Amino acid sequence: MNAPASFYIKSTPERFDAIVVGSGITGGWAAKELTERGLKTLMVERGRPVEHGVDYIGENRDPWTMPNRGKVDAKVAEEQFSIQRQCYAFDEHTKQFFNNDRDMSYSTPDGRPFSWIRGNQLGGKSLMWARQSYRWSDLDFEANLKDGHGVDWPIRYADLAPWYSHVERHVGISGNRDGLAVLPDGEFLKPFEFNAVEAALKQKFDAKYAPARMIIGRTANLNTAGEQHLAQGRAPCQARSQCHRGCSFGAYFSTQSSTLPAALKTGRLRIATDSIVHSVLYDPKTNRATGVRVIDAETMETREYHARVVILCASTLGSTAVLLNSTSEAFPNGLANSSGALGHYLTDHLWSAGADGRVEGFDDHYYQGRRPTGTYIPRFRNVVDKHPDFVRGYALAGGAAREGWQSAAWKPGFGKDYKAMIRKPGPWRFSLGGQGEMLPRYENSISLHPTRKDKWGMPLLHVDVTHGDNDRKMRKDMADSAGNILEYLGLKDVKTRMATETEYPPGLAIHEMGTARMGRDPKTSVLNGWNQAHDVPNLFVTDGASMASGAWQNPSLTFMALTARACAYAVDQMKAGTI
Incomplete structure (x- = not known):
């Protein structure tokens, strides 16, 4: 209306x-x-x-x-x-x-x-x-x-x-009831699903880092539309990855x-x-x-x-x-x-610090659509044990995807072999990026x-x-812990990243x-x-x-x-x- x-x-x-x-x-x-x-x-x-x-x-x-x-x-x-x-x-x-x-x-x-x-x-x-x-x-x-x-x-x-x-x-809200005290459950619609790589990495992560858990991100997109949403004139998410353009379906x-x-x-x-x-x-x-x-x-x-x-x-x-x-x-x-x-x-929020790497195998797996959420590891720092360098904590969000035809833009090649390469999906990659609490000053x-x-x-x-000392130490730990997690999960060519305050100024988290x-x-x-x-x-x-x-x-x-x-x-x- x-x-x-x-x-x-x-x-x-x-x-x-x-x-x-x-x-x-x-x-x-x-x-x-x-x-x-x-x-x-x-x-x-x-x-x-x-x-x-x-x-x-x-x-x-x-x-x-x-x-x-x-x-x-x-x-x-x-x-x-x-x-x-x-x-x-x-x-x-x-x-x-x-x-x-x-x-x-x-x-x-x-x-x-x-x-x-x-x-x-x-x-x-x-x-x-x-x-x-x-x-x-x-x-x-x-x-x-x-x-x-x-x-x-x-x-x-x-x-x-x-x-x-x-x-x-x-x-x-599409999400799963995960039973975590640090992140209370809510009134959820059917959650979006992990892809094959994420499901495998989740199993390995949960076994190693419990009580921390890798969950599917909870998002204000209608995976399924309830009667109350249909009454609003809204329809389920079409997985187009165009949310920020406006959605005529009203799916978000x-x-x-x-x-x-x-x-x-x-x-x-x-x-x-x-x-x-x-x-x-x-x-x-x-x-x-x-x-x-x-x-x-x-x-x-x-x-x-x-x-x-x-x-x-x-x-x-x-x-x-x-x-x-x-x-x-x-x-x-x-x-x-x-x-x-x-x-x-x-x-x-503190942001732009994390890690990514390449996942070997899973060459016979792909995914359908462009899911509007990813994986999420709720806060684990300063929940049970006290970190020696900073107070409060952060989450790690990310997801797995395969390189697509777009990656050909920076790869050499020409002719028939190059066209064949474009048609074949590239390797899987998985990333984690932190979002942490900035202290009020x-x-x-x-x-x-x-x-x-x-x-x-x-x-x-x-x-x-400006960011304070606690903020800077937390951002460093975001990158370090993301890198350590990916190394443990068996990823290859793991690279950590932490943007400077000039590259990533306060405000850009938009929170x-x-x-x-x-x-x-x-x-x-x-x-x-x-x-x-x-x-x-x-x-x-x-x-x-x-x-x-x-x-x-x-x-x-x-x-x-x-x-x-x-x-x-x-x-x-x-x-x-x-x-």
Whole structure:
């Protein structure tokens, strides 16, 4: 279900029950939950509309039908997408889903690298996310308290478990029930399968490294579609490996395929696109947020929208920038910032360290389709034994595949023998890459630049982030342990890799978290355990900005569960008259 024209608004005197800023993974969930619970809701999105199944212009386009065979023109990439082109999903099929870096710049100190990957359109990055979906456990929610890095989470796994289930049933997560305490099981659809090489390596790995396990990655792709998914207009995954182009089948979860249709079905949703939120409106007499001030992305005109509750879902950096720009006599350093924590403790996952190698044999095996997930080894460091060099831990993700005809591009040959070589699959290879937890540190921060402005006259966001000693030691162990595992599994020509911070800058994992963290104490945190601002009771932040730490798992499923939980709480508080 796409939004009819009547659902889109510009200026309006209408007062809403709720305003949701952002339309990505969390914004879509907020709109769904609020409207289904009876609230007249406005979704405000700074980017353009994107219609499901219509505006996926790169979908089903073969490379030879695209300019430069799908590669973005080098001059265009450099001038307009100098940061976005670093993302694995960026090419000619998808560039319409990525920000123009020339128009939407930000600053870093002394040119220090930080890669902010953004997708400002209706649906946000839900249109091209990687879809890996994992629950966190109490190992993660208790970590700050136990090792002293970051403030204690005001929630535990038991608080979020029913909301994980609520979200998983609607989203559709394909995965196996593995019975691991470090990675709780969920409400799963049929898992995707290991190929022959992965199954053999899994058996050998599990026998050697127990209680660690190699499992199939849990992904928000419908391996099979349940009745609730068919009712959303979604169909099973076709294994095309085109997810980041947009999926007309709705086989992977996105705002367009799932939460937006649910919200529109209620008749209570309105959408304001091309509306850049400048700030949250605040009434000091009532100590309440009263709405948002926006700048029209095309006309530069300013307008206001008003509501009883405001929920920020504009991404970790986006939501925090809005709060920092929402200054008043009561909050001169940003709305709801009496703690001074706003803008600090930014994390991103540690990445780009691992190993790969060649697998001998299995010449009579191949695989069908392009499976949307791979193998996954959940965290094993600092679970039972304490590592001497660092705290927290990481996962190792990877998979096995055979070299295809593409490898002929860098091999010598000509004529009949060369053509015969292209037709025959090459050797099997298997890789493992780490994803680890970056410790929250006060000095890793974002702020508003004191003098520089963006295209719309708003202060540029200034990002100051580096990896710490614990982070660097963990990344080294990712590469070393991946290499050791592959050597034990019998792979040949094993090569470890660990990119430098210049080659792999913070931000490129695209898992930014922190900067408006939740906590128990209003003196050291921005939000309480319900994602509600300590200082302003009708203001909520439910995206990655709310996270008190980053854990080692992909965070999107947790963002969704937190959003659904916070929205239910907000509605209950509104009914009780407390906000």
